[in-house]
Amino acid sequence: MTANAADAVLRTEGITKRFGGLTAVDDVDVEVHEGEIVGLIGPNGAGKSTLFNCITGTLTADEGRVTLQGQDVTDWPEYKIARAGLGRMFQETRIFGGMSVRKNLLLAAQEGGADIGGLLRRPDDSLLERTNELLEYVDLGGLADTRAGRLSFGQQKLIEFVMALMAEPELLLMDEPAGGINPSMLENLIDYIRTANDEEEATIFLIEHNMDFVMEIADRIYVLAHGERIAAGTPEEIQNDQRVIDAYLGRE
Ligand SMILES: Nc1ncnc2c1ncn2[C@@H]1O[C@H](COP(=O)(O)OP(=O)(O)OP(=O)(O)O)[C@@H](O)[C@H]1O
Incomplete structure (x- = not known):
């Protein structure tokens, strides 16, 4: 270091x-x-x-x-x-409960400047790959298509964490x-x-x-x-x- x-x-x-x-x-x-x-x-x-x-x-x-x-x-x-x-992860979760985990991650990518309307309609392969990769990091790969509101508090915090990483x-x-x-x-x-x-x-x-x-x-x-x-x-x-x-x- x-x-x-x-x-x-x-x-x-x-x-x-x-x-x-x-x-x-x-x-x-x-x-x-x-x-x-x-x-x-x-x-x-x-x-x-x-x-x-x-x-x-x-x-x-x-x-x-x-x-x-x-x-x-x-x-x-x-x-x-x-x-x-500069990315920020908040104390309280800021997830859209009605959207899938994946869509939440894609939304978070806009912090890095991605076009959000286009993204949700037609996410490009590299972003989809990144959502998969990040969800694997936190052992939540199987939940990409689950509504985020169905996740436990702890799982939502992990999703928040990877959301913050989406924008690199x-x-x-x-x-x-x-x-x-x-x-x-x-x-x-x-x-x-x-x-x-x-x-x-x-x-x-x-x-x-x-x-x-x-x-x-x-x-x-x-x-x-x-x-x-x-x-x-x-x-x-x-x-x-x-x-x-x-x-x-x-x-x-
Ligand atoms: N918007 C505000 N208006 C007035 N006073 C504020 C405001 N925000 C924070 N304070 C005061 O500033 C001081 C520092 O607050 P701050 O929230 O930054 O501390 P903290 O270390 O994050 O505390 P905690 O660990 O309790 O979250 C406190 O006395 C708080 O009451």
Whole structure:
């Protein structure tokens, strides 16, 4: 894993976001390099989602800069940032329950710029192949033609995950991928994310509250508390960092 600044897929510099008198994100720098899986943790209200929203263009930061593969995207609208290669998987599922799993995947391909009307009528072979390939990754190959609404919550989360990969994002932001997933599926999810990371070369930045999960999957972790970045390091360094321990115990 290289930690060369030149390889940064994502870099934030001095991101600050205020809501009235509250500084939700305070001068935060992060870097995610090609091929990495990076975790973002912190107690409730630490500013994790707000930082993600400033990266995706859902919110505009009051100060600071966001660069995606060296390109300054700070003031870009959300759709343009998505087209530039930023994928996002949400905490809640965003699947169309009345459509087949495959159609949901094809719809997701539009984030990468595909013509959606044409796609649903007459998807090209390469996209169909990709839906099959991605569904195989998560062991759901047999469900391509099933109505997505019939799938379990855990299966829907996996579908969301492969939907996010359909557009072949340069960087995938995941908001609590392990949230609501039952423990037996958790190990599978770790394998699936690793497979995507290895075989799809997906670079991943994820918010997660499940510590076992994030410690196992992340190459590096950033920690926020009260909007500030209080630590950065390997899972081992983070677990032994006194500021992090104090933040989780609610001590200043
Ligand atoms: N739209 C908003 N308007 C006002 N305050 C907000 C808004 N969004 C977030 N906040 C506040 O900003 C702070 C950071 O919230 P944020 O949701 O980013 O934290 P978080 O680390 O993602 O928390 P959690 O782990 O609970 O999801 C919190 O105090 C929250 O109440």
